[in-house]
Each structure stands twice: as C-alpha cells, then as structure tokens.
Amino acid sequence: MNLPVNAQEALSSFEQAAGWEQRARLLMQWGERLAPLSEAEKSEANRVHGCESQVWLVAEQQDGQWRFKGASDARIIRGLLALLLIRVEGLSSSELQQLDLPGWFNQLGLGRQLSPSRSNGLNAVLQRMAQLAAGT
Incomplete structure (x- = not known):
C-alpha cells in the first residue's frame, strides 16, 4: 500500500531513531505539527x-477523500494522533476501514510503547473515523 508523503517522511525519521528516547522526542514534534x-x-x-485523555476529531470529505483534524490535551496522545492522521490522509472510506493500525505503529517502532489504554484510545479514534466516513 502506498503511504501518503507525510507518512513516508514520518516512517523514515522513526526508522532512523536510535531508541525510545529519540522516538518519544519525534512523537512530541509530530504532535506539535497538528x-x-x-x-x-x-x-x-x-x-x-x-x-482516557481528551481527544477531539473533526472530519471533512473532499472529492471522495477524507481529511481529519484532531487535538488532545495529552502530549504523547497528540503525537500518536498526528501519526494516525498523516497515515489516513486522503484515504477513501473503504481504505480507512481496512487500515491496519497496529501494523502502522509497529512499522514506526512504537507498537511496544502503546499501553493497552493508549492502544484502546487510538482504536476508538480509528473507529470514530470509520463512523464519520460511513456517515453514522
């Protein structure tokens, strides 16, 4: 599957990160880009x-492609949200529903850092995206 440009950029920067400290710093930087x-x-x-954190999600559809904006009061979640948003940028509704979220975060080397509650939260965001994309 072809990655959006920003997702490709994120992936290469995370692949070059030496360890969790560097990844955490990158995560914060991506969060600040929201x-x-x-x-x-x-x-x-x-x-x-x-x-568990406050997370907001706004969606709009342009020419059959979804654009999402999001925010969170928690810095780590904001970073994870930013990485999720760049991954889904421009996807159609059906592509959105097929997204392998754990796979994406594993590619970034963040899979092991996702606590169950963070993982549940991100899945809740993805489900909300799918609901918005399905018009429910």
Missing part, C-alpha cells in the same frame, strides 16, 4: 469517547 482546533471544534459532539 493544526490547532478552534474552541468551537472542541465540542462534545467532536469528542472521541473511549480515550
């Missing part, structure tokens, strides 16, 4: 349930 959400976008309707 475009901020407006206060209006941080509404209850956009909040993702199933995450």
Whole structure:
C-alpha cells in the first residue's frame, strides 16, 4: 500500500531513531505539527469517547477523500494522533476501514510503547473515523 508523503517522511525519521528516547522526542514534534482546533471544534459532539485523555476529531470529505483534524490535551496522545492522521490522509472510506493500525505503529517502532489504554484510545479514534466516513 502506498503511504501518503507525510507518512513516508514520518516512517523514515522513526526508522532512523536510535531508541525510545529519540522516538518519544519525534512523537512530541509530530504532535506539535497538528493544526490547532478552534474552541468551537472542541465540542462534545467532536469528542472521541473511549480515550482516557481528551481527544477531539473533526472530519471533512473532499472529492471522495477524507481529511481529519484532531487535538488532545495529552502530549504523547497528540503525537500518536498526528501519526494516525498523516497515515489516513486522503484515504477513501473503504481504505480507512481496512487500515491496519497496529501494523502502522509497529512499522514506526512504537507498537511496544502503546499501553493497552493508549492502544484502546487510538482504536476508538480509528473507529470514530470509520463512523464519520460511513456517515453514522
């Protein structure tokens, strides 16, 4: 499967990271790249349930491709969210539903760092994306 440009960039930077310290720093940097959400976008309707941290997700579809914006109050989650968003950038609804999320984070070398609650939270985000893409 072809990766979006930003996802390819992330993958190569994470592959070059020497260990968890460097990956954690990269994670924070990717999190800082997230475009901020407006206060209006941080509404209850956009909040993702199933995450221990506060996470918001906003979706719009352009020409059959999905664009997502997200935010979180937790730095690690913000970084993971950023990496998830660049991975799904421009996917169609069916591609979104077939995404192997654990596989993507394993490729980045982050799979082992995902605690069950973080993993559940990211799956909740992915499920929410799929729901939005399915129009539910």
